[in-house]
Amino acid sequence: MERLFAIILFVLSAQYAIAQQQTYCNPINIDYGYCPIPAFVQNGKHRATADPVITFFKNKYYLFSTNQWGYWHSGNMLDWTFVPRKFLRPEHKVYDELCAPSLSFVNDTLLVVGSTHGKDFPIWMSTKPEGDNWKELVHKFEAGAWDPQIFWDKEKDEVYLYYGSSNMYPLYGVKLNRKTFQPEGEVIPVLALNDDEHGWERFGEHNDNTFLQPFTEGAFMTKHNGKYYLQYGAPGTEFSGYADGVYVGDNPLGPFTYQPHNPFSYKPGGFARGAGHGATYQDANNAYWHVSTVVLSVKNNFERRLGIWPAGFDADGIMYSNTAYGDYPTYLPLAKKEHTGLNSFRGWMLLNYNKPIQVSSTLGGFNANYANDEDIKTYWSAKTANKGEYIITDLGEISTVNAVQINYADQDVDIMGKPDTTTGHKYILYTSNDGKKWNVLVDKSKSTKDVPHEYIELQKAAQARYIKLENIAMPTGKFAISGLRVFGLGKGPNPGMVKNFVPLRAEPKKKGERRSVWFKWQQEPNADGYVIYFGKSPDKMYGSIMVYGKNEYYFNGLDRSDAYYFQIEAFNNNGIGPKTEIKKSE
Template sequence: MKKIFLLLIIVCSITFGYSQNKTYCNPINIDYGYCPIPNFVTQGKHRATADPVITFFKGEYYLFSTNQWGYWHSKDMSDWKFIPRKFLRPEHKVYDELCAPSVSFINDTLLVVGSTHTKEFPIWMSTKPDGDNWKELVHKFEAGAWDPSIFWDKDTDELYLYYGSSNLYPLYGVKLNRKTFQPEGEVIPLLALNDDEHGWERFGEHNDNTFMQPFTEGAFVTKHNGKYYLQYGAPGTEFSGYADGVYVSDKPLGPFEYQAFNPFSYKPGGFARGAGHGATYQDVNNDYWHVSTVVLATKNNFERRLGIWPAGFDNDGVMYSNTAYGDYPTYLPSGKKEHTGLASFTGWMLLNFNKPVQVSSTLGGFQANYLTDEDIKTYWSAKTANKGEYIISDLGEVSTINAIQLNYADQDADIMGKPATTTGHKYIIYHSNDGKKWTVLVDKSKNDKDVPHDYIELAKPARARYLKLENIKMPTGKFALSGFRIFGRGAGEKPAAVQNFVPLRAAPRIKGERRNVWFKWQQEPNADGYVIYFGKDPQKLYGSIMVYGKNEYYFSGLDRTDAYYFAIEPFNANGIGPRSEVKKAE
């Protein structure tokens, strides 16, 4: 009987996609290509991609993004395999051969097209995209669309194109002929930014600059319960405030109305910041996820990575994504039907925020403390890429370690584009309780994979105070990391509830001031940081902001005319403290 029961569990796990113990951590760990554009690498060669689309097609997830000279596929959203492919013809002498691509499917056929204004790019098709099996569906796509998104309405068997990328023009929509795939009928303006009303649409790192008009881009449509959700990115890809909003309509070409809760995808704080210009997709269990762009913007404004966030629609049809603790270990699809709150979060906390670090050497101003400051824009670099360069992280106490993330920087990289082969990142991680006697915890000394954001979920939790990362070999550049992040649980107490949390909204004496709010609270001595939740309904606090080491925060992302509700919770290496009562700001 026991054997039958165990067999049923295994069958259910395979059938329904259960993998409760399998996790990932943003930025996702894929072999990002290096920027191929010469004038974008004057401050250093670096990895870069953005504008992602994921679709679940014939039992696998397919991931396309800007200028990677290929794409990835995966059966579990964890182990991504790259397929080299250039989606252009010999006469197209461009770097942007697949910039902000459209990826969609019709029945058993996957469709791909890149951005262009020339009206000469083809639409590519494949029924077996798990290999390099592509042919032209349309030789010259006459739309000439930048940031295109082809949407197939399977309920009506109709096709639509949504597109646009501008700080002047709106996003557009047009119907496509079902047989020729070319535009037919009127091109309709669908939405434009309104940053006078929507604070989060303002230009700037924190939606706080007015010297330049904000950009709208990245149109993408999801149909849910008979409604069309038109998603868009704003205000600019180089900012931590990069986000996705959504308008809703009963018809594919509108008119569209601004969703009451926006932006629905937003992550201005923490390690992996920015959650704009993305796409929403369903997994093997039909649960929703949102993939989007994560901002680095260190060596170039367009230095970026990718993040994946749990998403969904609530009972009132409100579209949301959950980015709270979104760059901490998160469960992969597991048959769970609830993404709101902390349902997808493992509860493994960051153990080494601002903790002591020892290193083998330091190159110039790339100091060791940057390894644990939870800022992806800063990084430490050793003087060399030699075997034996190392990092030692002191957790301060013996802790339970569940997972580790290594975020490599591109110091003195010498690669452009997508290399045909790489040597992989080779390293060993040791653990110790006294910093003297070391035992191997992770051995990747023979690794041949390119793992720029390597994430290791330990098969069995370890107990240690010290972790040592020893370099064996780098694929390019020096041994350099923006974050040596260790996750698990400390041995101490969680922080207590935050006291005296007050959201102060600006008075409406000056036009637009109500788009801003100033949070002030009493510092909780045991907290490493805080998560501030916000929304226009006390039961729908879907927005979140992660703040480290402060007791105040200026937020410039409100819609001017609406009341808001806020709450705050503290966290540290030992867990998450109690959430405050909800406060209203008129």
Template sequence: MINRLKYSLLVAALFLSLIGFAQNRTYCNPINIDYGYCPIPDFVKQGKHRATADPVIVQNKGTFYLFSTNQWGYWYSDDLSNWTFVSRKFLRPEHKVYDELCAPSASFVNDTLLVVGSTHGKEFPIWMSTNPKNNEWKELVHKSEAGAWDPQIFWDADTDQIYEYFGSSNLYPLYGFKLNRKTFQPEGEAIPMIALNDDEHGWERFGEHNDNTFLQPFLEGAFMTKHNNKYYLQYGAPGTEFSGYADGVYVGNSPLGPFEYQSHNPFSYKPGGFARGAGHGATFLNTNQSYWHTSTIGICTKNNFERRIGIWPAGFDRDGVMFCNTAYGDYPTYLPNVKQSGEFTRWMLLNYNKPVIVSSTLGGLQPNFSVDEDIKTYWSAKTGNAGEYLISDLGQRATINAIQINYADQDVEFMGKSTPKNGHQYRLYVSNDGKKWTLLVDKSNNEKDVPHEYIELEKSATARYVKLENVKMPTGTFAISGFRIFGNGNQAKPTEVQNFVALRTPPKVKGERRNVWFKWQQNPTADGYVIYFGKSADKLYGSIMVYGKNEYYFNGLDRSDAYYFAIEAFNDSGISARTQVTKVD
């Protein structure tokens, strides 16, 4: 028996070494789950596409549960990396709607998970489960009188009281009320909680870059977190279609307020990089009591509501300020279950705008779109046939630690959830001369739907060329929005950025103080830059990733306050020292 066990372990170890990867210690946004294809017919006129948003993650007894918009089910995971989908529709037969679980609320009361979706009526039930892994649900409330859009049910464990928050509008505020602890029906009328103030808060303005001054911004996505006897009411703004989609927070001493705007806002914000947007989300605790935040990432190419999900480390500082770290937030990051939880690995992107060779090209969907660090653009081969390929030239021999393959939706044929055992199948090869290839990863028998496949190599590889060869697509052509190779190059990391200037209208001069123009001296060895901002020198919690430019217009400041800024440069080999912090009144 012992010899058989040793033999089995040896075979398993040999298998893992051959395929080049083991259980992940890291992850990379967008998270890699089987996003469903859009269920709303009117939303697919430009092409069928995957879509979900408005995520909430809750954790109980070491298991994480993920719910999001219109997925006909939910996921669970023990490590935030490997997710299992549970198929279920939270509807009764009389409900004739497609928004069966739009912007859902999911929360535990003791060990019971409560779930309810958005509705404009009073007909939706509140569902309950003590065994959600096995899809065992029943109605807690048959018809919830608290039915509303973008709901969140919050259990205050210290007082054993239940509250609900809701709202999604460019006109009305967020509301809240107390729910009866026994009936879970509302007690009294809804109370206004918070409203947008985009005249003061630049980041709340509508538009891709908070620059649309003629349309009213949207307020939505209420979520409550209690920390150290303070109540943190979070909200999303200004619109899910935009890279500047973000989450802000108000703080109060009681669950129904009054609330005050947290000075350091937005606390969850990611307007730059490959995966952009970090709004309408939820904050949750890991098993080690560290905080994380999940929220919506926008693609918004085939439809304004073409979206994905991201997770980022979050927390509260010693002064009670809520923050979320999105710097390098779409690069490999250590998962919560490892010692370096939440830390950036410092595996850099090796192939930004590097040469690409492909087997074929469909129309104007050009090869360079696969390496331009823009999730909104993509390359497509002419077919989805086996043998279509993409080769990325790193320009030098480099150390490779991880690879992310972001598939795009081109000419897909169906809607809803992907069929079982219909996964992306591919092979990865490496080469030093572009002629002789060595197999690195073989997923030619993969049955799992992996639209944002992430492979962490158990043992790093060294190569100049990386080849992605298609074996089979679940549907559509072989199309890639981001073929991203992570590791470390062999050149020097960039030197510190020089002549960094932040120009803003002074306090006593008439002008637009919600905007600032950053300008700096271009560094020829840098691929890009990260700008940090905040309202005190030791709290630069906000960040903006900028590729290939030496200026940036930021329209997300609060009008009345002074700010502090710093910048650093990065390339495929590392990150420069950060500049001294600059104060701008």
């Protein structure tokens, strides 16, 4: 009885702690599987996923993504439970199982189908997906669609399929028979890239390479106020410039018109970079969110994670997402509903960017300073995974600590695919004011959870100068960290307004590259970094770029023919400075 009471108390306290937490932090913290494809792990085994889709169904959020051999569900968009499941039949000899899956629902039934160029994959259905309760809706789906999305037009009770992934062919749409869910009628080309006009659709890490035609993929449809918003990804999943755009139409198969304010989901800077090939969904309060792919591309071009961004539609029907400070602590749906401006950002700043680091040991060139350089592609690795390996980050002064994010890296991992069981990440976090006397902040020494991007929001803020992460055990590989990120507020002043902010762009009707702009500004002495805002209207500057450690930035994501508005602000560990006046570029 005593043991039962202890278990009940533990469960209730855990549920209370989750209920009290108000924020999450990108990349989202789910137990990502390891890449199951042998050809993709020659440079080291690693976690990988992409092409996510979330839907809110029967009071739970369901999340599917590539290469996971199962899916997740959550009641709060924070604590995700994995359900192991292989959807393809034994005769389908593929490694990645559901690649870029479609997830949608019709009435009380959830539908799932993966990518295929053949015509023998099933569409699966479930009315109780919280457990492994699935059966075939369609035995052989005749569409043969890659990157599919099945869209139910609820008002018309009609079903459509959108699909395509190519740097040669457009995206397509076709109506599905409402009873058989097989294609009927004409297959319509609905969208093609126009990178000659749209700079953000160009191939390359920063939309700056022209040696290969850009890819379009990840079709996704959202209906809002009678309009159809056809979303698409460009230009390449391995790049920080990976983004989602949108075309708008009055009918499900078009014609569609390019939304002037594009890309609507874009995050080329900061720690979690890339915001392409995603899906838009509504939460329990009917507010919109956009889930998308976050780029790593270290062990392999297709090494990726997932990010969730606040999204919405403004009064003029413009679709947007808010990625400014999007990899800092962000309000969960239960806490905030309004997404415009910085309303979704919790206001806790990064306290330890490029501050001094101490470590127990270092493996080769995986140096300690890589653990807080705000680059997810670089990481520090200890020589072992032994208990007692540690990393200490110095905040520079006693600061208010509200949250910590621990981003583990994959070094000498020996797992492929989705493991049935895991030993989890075991660790202890300590605080200190002098680097000598340590107090336990968080004790996860007995945890069994797999938390590759662990995020801890403290129920009570701590006052500390030093944060120490001590390893107890790893699920696999060495103790390696790509980002030990400490959030809260310092004791000093915010940065001032940036001076001499100048966007340089070729003038209309003159020779020059008008899809690009070169930003220059005077370094603000108290700044850790900057956020540049851009848009085609001074009241719709939904685009943002986070820049660390520089006073210039080349941006290659403009539409050639249009005028733009730009603005910049500085930030540091204490807060955000005032925005500059808006600059217009014809």
